[in-house]
Amino acid sequence: MPRLNLTDPRFKLAAYLAIASLIMLASGCSTSKDELLPHGDTTMMDVWDQGAGGSSNSTSSRQLLDARQDLRRPLQPHQAGALDDNARFTRTAQNEIYSQFKRLPNPDLVMYVFPHLSGSDPAPIPGYTTVFPLYQRVQYAMPGERTEAY
Structure with a gap:
C-alpha cells in the first residue's frame, strides 16, 4: 500500500x-x-x-x-412618407387574410411521345401525349413583384 x-x-x-x-x-x-x-x-x-x-x-x-x-418628438413630414412605403409590407388584420406572396404562374407543358421500341427485349410502345408542369416546385413572387402577364 x-x-x-x-x-x-x-x-x-x-x-x-x-x-x-x-x-x-x-x-x-x-x-x-x-x-x-x-x-x-x-x-x-x-x-x-x-x-x-x-x-x-x-x-x-x-x-x-x-x-x-x-x-418623444413627433415624426417629421419627410419621415412619414417612409412609413407609408413600408405600410404595404406590414402585417395587419385586414391584409393578413390576403397572401402577400403571390404564386407565380406554372404553365402546363404538353408533350407528344412518338411510337418507339423500349426495353432489352424491344417491345413496341404506341405514341401518347403527356402533360407536366414547367417548374418542378411552386414558385412565389416577392411582395410588390408583378405577377400578371406583361
Whole structure:
C-alpha cells in the first residue's frame, strides 16, 4: 500500500484549494437578509427617483425629463412618407387574410411521345401525349413583384 507523502507539492496544492473553497463557501453565507434587503419607509418610486438623479423636484431631474421629451418628438413630414412605403409590407388584420406572396404562374407543358421500341427485349410502345408542369416546385413572387402577364 502506498504511503501518503505530506511533502508532495500536489498534496499541498490540493489542500490549499480545499481550504480556499471552504472559505469562499462560508463567506457566501455570511450576509444577513436585513443587510441585503433593508426595511424602511421608502417606496419603489423613491428608489426610482433616487436612481434617476435625485428627487423629482431637483434640476437634474428636470433636465432628464426634458431630454426624454426631446426623444418623444413627433415624426417629421419627410419621415412619414417612409412609413407609408413600408405600410404595404406590414402585417395587419385586414391584409393578413390576403397572401402577400403571390404564386407565380406554372404553365402546363404538353408533350407528344412518338411510337418507339423500349426495353432489352424491344417491345413496341404506341405514341401518347403527356402533360407536366414547367417548374418542378411552386414558385412565389416577392411582395410588390408583378405577377400578371406583361
